[in-house]
Amino acid sequence: MKKRIIAAFILVVFLVTGLFLSSNYRGAEAASSKQVLTYINGAEPRYLDPGLNNALDAANIIINVFEGLTRVNVKGQTVPGIAYKWTVSKDGLTYTFYLRDAKWSDGKPVTAYDFEYAWKRALDPKTGSEYAYQLYYIKNGQKFNEGKAKASDVGVKALNEKTLQVTLEAPTPYFLDLTNFPTYFPVRKDIIEKYGDKWATDPKTYIGNGPFKMTKWVHNSYIELVKNPNYWDAKSITLEKIVFKLSEDVNANLFAYEARQVDGAEGIPTNEIDRLKKSGELKTAPLLGTYYYLINCKKKPFNDPRVRRALSLAIDRQYIVDNIGKLNQKPATGFVPYNIKGINKDFRIENGNFLPTKADLATAKKLLAEAGYPNGKGFPEIEIIYNTSEGHKKIAEAIQNMWQKLGIKVKISNMEWKVLLQRRQNKDYMVARDGWVADYNDPMTFLDLFTSYSGNNNTNWSDKKYDSLIDLAKKTVDPKKRMQYLMEAEKMLMDQSVVIPIYFYTRGYLLRDYVKNYYMSPLGFNYFMYAKIEK
Structure with a gap:
């Protein structure tokens, strides 16, 4: 999610804010006998509203409090959730979901409405919602979002309390997978109308329909979830409580783990990776994601594609993954990562390499001179902004040094995660750190990010031809033609150097x-609802 869902990545995923070394919490060993899991999750969430969130750190809380029509099991498969069965029309356009008897955490029934x-x-x-475009697969969804249709025209309708009918714009092979994505989760109309935007900020009004419910939120410190007795499958949930710690202090994260104050953590100091790998403590997992830099494409001189290309070519991606990442990340030679199927094999392999793994300074300097900045003369000072973390800082410092070889002055600025998100959304930046993790296993989840109608497109770049390619891919039934449109779209994205891909994520x-019995998805989600502590 789009995961920026993507959230506050350091080496892989979220790391974010607050201290947690408190006597209020027992050590991990004590927790193990009580089926209580304490995990350093990442950022102080910006939104816990399923309809507004677009960050991974928050999504990892949302997926444990809510459940969609389908859910993901420990094998990563899409299986029945609130819907116990469904039917699909022969043309692949109409889905009818049949809901089981399920309740919200306050005991009210979950309905198709x-x-x-x-x-x-x-x-x-x-x-x-920045993720509204994720619902454009639904008939008239985009038109309604753009003010060209009424809500009643949208192809989702509750036929009764237990039956939901969905009509799509075009056959979508991964639509069922989308129904277990947070934007597709149900929310309560009565709660939202009564409490407004504040409904998702208070444990008393944060009513969910999933395996856990929120009981505490101490801001910039921790969020506490307890088993939801009203969950339809509560008997299968072993954990009694999950405590999500909120911290961006990677050294404190590691200290808490090694002091046995938490059961797990994702914020890892880069200078400790080698030691942790050697000791066997560091675990790794695949992750479908790309770490990259955004460029404000309307701000001079970045409105010139030659300038953007020059900056991208000046980066030694291999150096970054070898000396800073250290988790076997791969240099990003395109935007779509490896391990996503193309026409006959891996999409990344089939669509080729658009960028070198090592810096190409000669070509970068040539492009910069052609754009009117020979040896960087007359080029304004660049500011790189990133959210506070040791990993992001080291990458920014490395790129600062690489760009200075072009004769360009570069300054780097760190800030809180929420501030970075806001500045990116407001297009108030020159160059900004970003990252994207797949919402589903398909190139589309990376490429429709940069359409003119995407709420997550913070580049200030748009192109009608690009939009057309994405729209054609979404409406094309023939899988080969569909993939060809997507390959052409990525080529256009990279030819225009809309963003600067740096590396493809792995997870540490x-x-x-x-x-x-937990499941950590390649999409970045932590499915702890299946976990149990055995010691």
């Missing part, structure tokens, strides 16, 4: 061996 309300709310332009984390 809750899903219809949630999806239309996310699409409503008044809501301002710490988790006690006594934590069993």
Whole structure:
């Protein structure tokens, strides 16, 4: 999610704010006997509203409090969730979901009307959801979001309390997978109408329908979830409590883990990676994601594609993954990462390399001179902004040195995660750190990010031809033609140097061996609802 869902990545994923070394919490060993899991999750969430969130750190809380029509099991498969069965029309356009008897955490029944309300709310332009475009697969979803249709025209309708009918714009092979994505989760109309935007900020009003419910939120410190007795499958949930610590202090994160004050963590100091790998403490997992820099494409001189290309070519990606990442990340030679299927094999391999793994300073200097800045003369000072973390800082410093070889002055500025998000959204930056993790396993989840109608497109770049390629891919049934449109779209994105890909993520984390049966998705989600502590 789009995961920026993507959130506050350091080496892989979120690291974010607050201290947690407190006597208020027992050590991990004590927790192990009580089925209580304590995990350093990442940022102080900006949004815990499923319809507004677009960050991974928050999504990892949301997926444990809510459940969609489908859910993900410990094998990573899409299986029945609130819907116990569904049918699909022969033309692949109409899905009919049949809901089981399920309850919200306050005991009220979950109905098809809750899903219809949630999806239309996310699409409503008044809501301002950055992920509204994720619902454009639904008939008239985009038109409603753009003010060209009414809510009643949108192809989602509750036929009764237990039956939801969904009509799509075009056959979408991964639509069922989307139904377990947070933007597709149900929310309660009565709660939101009564409490407004504040409904998702208070444990008393944060009503969910998933395996856990929130009982505490101590801002910049921790969020506490407890088992939801009203969850339809509560008997299968072993953990009694999850405590998500909120911290961006990677050294404190590691100290807490090694002091046995937490069961797991994702904020890892880069200078400790080699030691942790050698000791066997550091675990790694695949992650479908790309670490990259955004460029404000309307701000001079970045409105010139030659300038953007020059900056991208001046980066030694291999140096960054070898000396800073250290988790076997791969240099990003395109925007779509490896391990996503193309026409016959891996999309990344089929579409080729658009960037070198090592710096190409000669070509970079040539392009810069052609753009009117020979040896950097007359080029304004660049500011790189990033959210506070040791890993982001080291990458920014490395790129600062690489760009200075072009004769350009570069300064770097760190800030809180929420501030970075806001500045990116407001297009108030020159160059900004970013990262994207797949919402589903398909190139589309990376490429529709840069359409003119994407709420997550913070580049200030748009192109009607690019939009057309993405729209054609979404409407094309023939899988080969569809993939060709996507390959052409990525080529256009890279030819224009809209963003600067740096590396493809892997995931490094710490988790006690006594934590069993959890699932960490390549999409970046932590499915701890299946976990149990055995010690």
